Amino acid sequence: MAVANTTKTSWRLQEIVAHSSNVVCLALGKNSGRLLATGGEDCRVNIWAVSKPNCIMSLTGHNNPVECVKFNNSEEQVVAGSQSGSLRVWDLEAAKILRTLMGHKANICSLDFHPFGEYLASGSMDTNIKLWDVRRKGCVFRYKGHTQAVRCLAFSPDGKWLASASDDSTIKLWDLTAGKMITEFTAHTGAINIIQFHPNEYLLASGSSDRTIKLWDLEKFKMIGSSEGEMGPVRCLAFNLDGCCLYSGAVDSLRVYGWEPNRCFDVVPVGWGKVADLAICNHQLIGVSYNLTNVSSYVVDLTRVKKSGSVIQGVIQDDQPLTEPSPKGSTLRRNYDRPLTTCSTQRVKQSSESDRRSPEGERRSPSSEDEKESSAEIRNPEDYKEIFQPKSAISRTPPKSEPFPAPLEDGESLLPSRYVLGDDEALAQIRKGHDTMCVMLTSRHKNLDTIRAVWGSGDVKTSLDSAVSMKDLSIVVDILNIVNLKPSLWKLDLCTSILPQIEELLQSKYESYVQTGCTSLKLILKRFWPLISDTLTAPPSVGVDITREERHQKCKACYKQLKNLSNVVKNKADQVGRHGSAFKELQLLMAPLDY
Template sequence: MAQSSATKVAWKLQDMVAHSSNVSSLVLGKSSSRLLATGGEDCRVNIWAVNKPNCIMSLTGHNTPVECVQFSSSEEQVVAGSQSGSLRVWDLEAAKILRTLTGHKANICSLDFHPFGEYLASGSMDTNIKLWDVRRKGCVFRYKGHTQAVRFLAFSPDGKWLASASDDSTIKLWDLTAGKMITEFTSHTSSVSIVQFHPNEYLLASGSADRTIKLWDLEKFEMIGSSVGETGVVRCVLFSPDGSCLYSGSEDTLRVYGWEPDRCFDAVHVAWGKVADLAICNNQMIGVSYSQMNVSLHVVDLSRVKKSGSVIQGLIQDDKPLAVPTPKGTTLRRNYERTNTSCNRQKMKQNPDADRRSPEGERRSPSSEEERDEKESSAEITNPDDYREIFQPRNAISRTPPKTNEPFPAPLEDDTILLKPSPAAEILTPMPDRLKAPTASSTPVLRVEPTVVVAVPRPPNSVVTASLAPPSGHVVPTSKLKPNSAVIPSTRNEPVGLNAGDFLPPAQSGKTSVASDEEALVQIRKGHDTMCVMLTSRHKNLDMVRIVWARNNIKATLDSAVSMNDLSIVVDVLNIINLKPSLWKLDTCSSILPQIEELLQSKYESYVQTGCTSLRLILKRFWPLISDTLTAPPSVGVDITREERHQKCKACYKQLKNLSNVVKLRAEQVGRHGSTFKELQLLMAPLDY
């Protein structure tokens, strides 16, 4: 029986392809709960309006993958930290780069804006926390104390404290005006992934990979509660706006907790996977997650979730409900005193925990490198209508994105929704003219079952997605569609889809001809026979390699693969022997190094990855032998074995010298494997001596 929207507790709101490569980070704007920022391995930051299919802005400037993103409290600015340790701040209303900040020596893992917007905190894998003055482009303090990566940062609501969570299983609380650590909490037994301040009271919540949530009294600096019942890693925690309960997001589950005493009010199954962030708007919980290039948003109706009363069924002992006591925090715990001014930089005192000995703590002019970076950064508006509506409302006094009073509606089980070509295909990768969606006036509306989309298979190293529409009036049955396809809901009554004629060459008259199903399928299948021939040939070649492999001769196997003049076969063999480094011999190195040079320059990502792995193994296992052999003094007498080894080492050295030039060039380029090639460059540094 169909379930109406009135009885739904949780549902999927939208799916979208957010980047041209894997998504690496995201964040929801907590002020409006209507903005989403995503960071990707394509080095971009994309800004989205929740429940709208098209990207609003695409921010560029980083040269390495974006590891962390965060909105300011007013959602006027967004900051992104990269794999190289640099930060960039963009002004969203002005659509331009605002600041470039450098100083960290490793990946940025966490970011947070000060509640009053003039300061910014960053945590890194270099274990340091830096407090930046966004106006002056300078680092105010460096907080040292963690021994592993700083995974999460949060300012207190009054802007006086900073809480940091780390992989070292600790939480540290820092006093910003005094510039020192106040206390350290050490009860977690695994990496702490998130911390959140209570919106009003002196209370802090933390979530960890040890599958517990803990609450800390910030007056007595002691733990007052710890959760039970979490079945997975705690990924998100969020206090309700009134502070009456705490929401916890783990894989496919939302839980609601109370404290003093500890109790779980409710647990809701939500198919959001590994949820990455939560926000609340209009009594609805928005949960967002990402996988590869895709981002998914889910909604939970909080009016149908238990937020008080006894513990949920299953945690009640002896089937007796637990009476709800009056929360102690509402009467005994102090509230934050909010002011309208930010923490004053002049009031911050010097102390051993806050390192100001370096010139980065002083006001300074930007370096020529930073000025060049800012000139190369941009904020491209990809959807002018949504941009003007959100960031430049005509009647708005401030530029803060306004909250809407309309909740996100739940789709009906028996209703139909419309399919729209993936927005990322239009924004991130221009589609060929023959794949562009036709105009509304010429395209029939496609009606399908809910949560269904069809994706065109994409070739390697490309991002082209679209919706294939059957003839007008046809409904696509769910059973004939891929279950793992992306879901991209769009506004109802909007013409979408592609005609069969879009896949055919234009007619001589210049107009697109509309073809039948049979003609369209013939056109689509043109490359099918060629692909079958290629795969059949590859299968035969692999059978031949397997026969040689059975003789336990690795060098002969590699020589056989190389002789076939097919890099895909070489890659298949290398992927196997890379798993067991003991199979490598000096003979195999001299045979395969020329092939590795081709792999490193390949346009296919998997080939480059395999080549890097093989070269790393060779350098680590054989460079000491090659170096010692070539620098050893000549031996007395005739030593045939030593002479053969010397010749092999000499050949390998020559090939490695050629490879070092390729590695240097690739290390200077922007791309996903940039850091890998930099590591290889360090390993090959002794070749230059």
Template sequence: MAASGATKTSWKLQEIVAHTSNVSCLVLGRNSSQLMATGGEDCRVNLWSVNKPNCIMSLTGHTTPVESIRFSAAEELVVAGSQSGSLRVWDLEAAKIFRTLMGHKANICSLDFHPYGEYLASGSMDTNVKLWDIRRKGCVFRYKGHTQAVRCLRFSPDGKWLASAGDDNSVKLWDLSGGKMMAEFMEHTGPVNIIEFHPNEYLLASGSCDRTVRFWDLEKFQMVSCVEGETSAVRSIAFNPDGCCLFSGAQDSLRVYGWEPECCFDVVPVSWGKVADLAIRNNQLIAASFNQMNVSSFVVDLSHIKKSRSIIQGQIPGDEVLPQPVPKGTTIRRNYERPMTTCSKPERVKQNVESERRSPEDGRRSPSSEEDKDDKESTAEIQAPEDYKEIFQPKNAISRTPPRNSEPFPAPPEDAIPDPSVVQEAVKPIPTADLKIPVPSKNKVCMRNNPRKVSLSSTLKSIVIPPPQIPPSSIGGFPKTKRFFLINISNISFIGCVMKSNSQADINDDSAMSQIRKGHETMCVVLSSRHKNLDTVRAVWTCGDVKTSLDSAVGMNDLSILVDMLNIVNLKPSLWKLDLCTTILPQIEKLLQSKYESYVQTGCTSLKLILQRFLPLICDTLTAPPSVGVDITREERHQKCKLCYQQLKNLSNVVKDKAGTVGRHGSAFRELQLLMVGLD
């Protein structure tokens, strides 16, 4: 990052508390790059203006957590899919529910609006892709071909094709007018999280958990190139508007790729964590990420990013220079022919697609009473009227697209960069009338100018904070005689322990430090023991193999050690063997029933890998006819498979019980339940 505000490459716009529970999805409006919608485990959809802390509109109606969300091309509609498989479409200009669509049997994982017609595509954990006519509340077609959850859907810029990607490592291309699958790309070795069409050419990009970005030629239906520079799973990609390069939002960095030949033009460090969506406006890349209840937005100035094919980051002068980029306006592939009007309705499906039953009267489907009830219970509450009026103007006869502010987001000056630890919350500020901070006299030392001359005891004495009105349920296990607060005075943060007593007792530095350190000794003992156990496991791994080290971790009877080990093994599925399954499956049951969220997540990931890699082998081995003669190797494999089968049957009851839970892990358990169908 540059040293001055004038040459700043990237900066953080803001961080807000977006929901009352964990955020599960978000999307940026690609038309304006100024609208953002978030979905949470509180079953709400909240609408935001980028760079403003107040929620513009809160949309309700879903009864289960929102899993996927998407704006229409003109940003006048937003659709959200939930864990129950229902879809709700809201009209943002009218501030009301527009449609409720029912039909999926599991979580909605992906959504996309048709760029011209009144159609909507949805992908689910039930492996189906559905095309909806949102004017008539009807499902037009059901595309079947994926074998696992469909994670991303995208319509082509001309509206003739639909691309889908999923956890089965595949990318599929569907012809909407012909109702059939045109191509299937299976080169990825991990689940495919994101796909994007080139804005002009017949080219498709896909990002996967295998840490690669692949480019596909849509004329020859073959892979053009593969970029392998990512350090983590690829979750967000976006083409530059002129199509000269592709941006990939990696963990704490932005990468700029070319594909012919494949190369990385630039890498920009940005501390955005796991970025969830990207949008481009006025030569600025807008990014958003979420963590628990917080949502952060960032800006990258693309005028300072290398996007040329003739300059590669880190190239040494004198090296061979790559050919100059293809001039604008000339491409090596066909360009999309965008229609002037809305697309015609797709024809009846012929293969790989199942059409839904339609009632007579021009295919119009009568809405069910359940859907009518859902519409009545869905609301759109405007929470910031001024921001709403600024963005959404009344509809006019020419265009439904609301006017947008085309000003770029300015970079903050260096002395005005906000503390990243401070999170803005869209609620009324706490009144500060009771906060008494005496102003130091001229003879006293100013803490801000000379902090070393101010003792901790004098600082604690100078602050009088009345106990806030905290409900007993939120206090937890803290002693009733103490309250802990985070106090920020003159941009200097410290933790104060305010003793509840009738008289103001003198506190010296030693007693203040002893209060702050209270409880640290216990934590240090726990961490020291854990570090010692991890050193033991590492020594066993170095001398033996993965199986031996995992056996030692299990023998320690410490789930934290096992979780640390599994987090490493899960990153490389090739380390998994059938021997490991017999050792780990009993431990996975403990992890799934743990009260710690990270333990449950690790257990779900490990069980998913085992089911994907070994369930077919286990079922085939147990159902195979007995061999003639003595085959010791086969008998050993049969015994291991039989043991694994029994352990998986026990786990299936746990998964079934937790599949109905609400929250982030409810989705994971429902996915595991689908994978365990083969046990029956």
């Protein structure tokens, strides 16, 4: 382990390529601070151990980009909401899909798990908030009142309240037992991005695009302070574990706030850009940010951060007192009562009859097919076993005992200077980290053997369909590289299977995949476009011609897929680089589609 760096307050832990396309959202596990979930435009949720470079699990099932993701308190489950409004819950310990929940009519913007019950709340661009019973697969209540997207949801530590924040600049507090709104806070002047309950006291913090952080007393339901020191929209807040101060993830800095009396205790420079989530573990604060396909993690040593008392030297000019200070002596506030037992279904008000008679789409219970299509693929068996299936079942989350090492200074070494590796140890070090590659190559070899058996029968389409069903794009590319060299193997049937895959290939980060996709699309356009065009523009035939009808249906499907691809090609045709000219040529070949 690296020798702890005694001179740094913050440092970058690592940067990873998290998805094959852009990262849309991410979430840290707040219990351990050691787990990270990322959601991408590739419709996947990937699970990572913070500070380790390899993906532990890749969760599939969504057919649209993943917009929001969240761990439950024990970090045994993760939920992801998509652009289409569907939710999927995975059991990480069992490595399988647990629930598919349908009902929202637009993007999922916010999620939170109940602190100790089997409930889940979701907020959407459709302005609705839904409370789900994870065990029964159903929506048990719907909260209405916001007029714009619901950006953040948070259950109170005692599990009795749900707070919601919206683009409409309001915060609403809902009583779960009564099923109604308790109060509304309206002091923000911009969209509210984040809300956090104090871990012990009846206090709520909110951060907004109006560049302020506000503190709300939940006994008197009034604002007790408002910061003015933020340089941009406030996206991340976290109370210290003991509740002594509030951290704000500002652009390239961490700000530390106190209240009653209210002030900024410290400003710590951190190079995380627009930080997306914060967690605290072992006297360290972990911050994560994303840009395109990359995710970066940063560490702040909280033992070197000012959290109380007077403002430290060098930060006094950044001290931003909070307005409306509370009178002295009013710092003690009621604490949350946490029940000793888990939450039962009777604690939450169920939907009324009018809610139960909601549109068919909201009542639909997902079929077993929905859950079969979803999977949890273990990418890194070694880390998966260590984190989710430890020998001791006391804790399923990564150990908290070791802090993240600070970066090495010049001259520092990971091993004592006199220590020399033996042959066996050296080999073990060399092999370390290659398990993932071995698992992937073994899987690919097995899949190729399966395809080869089908290929032997001479049925190219069945071979390709089998490769597609394996959900392994590398196998699809292997087959296309063969059929691209033999145009005589191509039939109209093959086009209907290949075209949906080409869209994925053209948007891949791998140059070879893009090249294969371009070659296949060019071949289809040159060889089959005249047939597709003539078939679709031909006058209706007299009588029944089953063969002609089948060909017409196939041509219609191909035309629809080609139209979708033409938009991708147009967007890529202007790019500078290796494939720019290939996309320009494709754009010319696809021009007749617009007529």
